[in-house]
Amino acid sequence: MTGAGGNIGLATALRLAEMGTDIALLDMNPEALAKAEAAVREKGVKAESYVCDVTSETSVNDVVSQVVADFGKIDFLFNNAGYQGAFAPVQDYPAEDFPKVLNINVTGAFHVLKAVSRHMIANGFGRIVNTASMAGVKGPPNMAAYGASKGAIIALTETAALDLAPYNIRVNAISPGYMGPGFMWDRQVELQAKANTQYFSTNPEEVSKQMIGSVPMRRYGDINEIPGVVAFLLGDDSSFMTGVNLEISGG
Ligand code: NAD
Incomplete structure (x- = not known):
């Protein structure tokens, strides 16, 4: 799981741990990771944390190899790290922030998806959930980079679902709204x-x-209204679903 030190990541890690899932926690923030690791371990499952910057393909590849060495295999991926970026109308949007948001939210998610899916293909099984946003379903004002990045995640989910379907790997997305x-x-x-x-x-x-x-x-929405939807998409109750984006947005 990436973004494991953040609000949605931690809430989801705790829910999955309560269901008995061992969890590799990835985030670029070591302090947040340490807290998450301690909280998840209290649920009685195996939890290891890995400092990882998803924008670096090398960092992602190294960490994914380490996770496979530590856990034996990866069945599930919650690809969730993200950054909201600046708020300004498109004509004033800071040019340096645009690639930063795209790099974390899109390229970063792609690095993780690629590295983990190669492992899942070899394993013959995989369930993936990418975190998009309602900002990617309908672009909000003043969030040019974030909206574009989350729209890209929805498209990436659809493409990955097609590419990975032959390998027993399902790929879906969630789109939280105002939380x-x-x-x-x-x-x-x-x-x-x-x-x-x-x-x-x-x-x-x-x-x-x-x-x-x-x-x-x-x-x-409450953050705790998200983990159950992730668990549903990772679990067998969604066995005939791939390439969908579930909106968690109050309508
Ligand atoms: P958060 O800021 O609490 O968590 C995001 C986590 O991602 C942080 O722990 C951060 O350290 C990590 N991160 C950022 N850049 C990284 C990088 N380069 N490499 C590795 N880790 C990195 O926010 P959250 O609300 O938990 O957000 C989780 C996801 O949900 C994000 O993708 C966000 O865009 C999405 N989302 C959030 C909301 C909301 O209202 N909270 C709504 C819609 C979508």
Whole structure:
């Protein structure tokens, strides 16, 4: 699992551990990884953490080989590391941030998908879930790089599902919408307010209301509403599903 030190990664690792799954935790943040490793081990499964920058193909290949050496095989991949990037209208979007977001969210996810799928092909079994976003289903204002990157993840999922279907490997995606409360929610509310466009108020509290008002279920999602969907896509209950993107967005 990548992005294992983050909110969605850790919540999902804990859920999978409760189901008895041994987990290799990958993230570029060593402190977050150490905390995640301790929390997952408390569930009584094997957990090892690996500092890995997904933007480096060498780093990914080395770590994936190490995971296979440590665990014997990889059956499941939650390809989840990501970065939200800047908030600005496309005409003002910082040029240096665009490739950074694409590099982490798309090229990074590709490196992991490639390395792990080669191992899964040799093994004759694999279940993969990529984390996209509702920002990739319908591009939000002020998030040119993030929206483009998550749209790419949905397309990458579809292509990988076709390429890997002959090898008993299923590849699906999840697209969380507005999730809160916490850092990601506060950051996007504040930065959408600062972006000062016709789509959102310049007052963060008002932006919060506007965002929630756009959700049919009239609330943001809880992080803990994600892991069950990942577990479903990794498990046998979704045995005839590949190449789909499940929206976790309140409608
Ligand atoms: P988070 O910031 O808590 O976690 C992201 C993790 O990815 C962090 O631990 C970070 O260290 C790691 N990471 C970033 N760059 C990396 C790199 N180059 N190599 C390895 N690890 C790297 O955020 P989260 O909410 O847990 O996000 C997880 C995924 O869900 C991301 O792909 C994000 O885009 C997506 N997502 C989140 C939301 C949301 O509202 N939280 C909504 C839709 C999609």
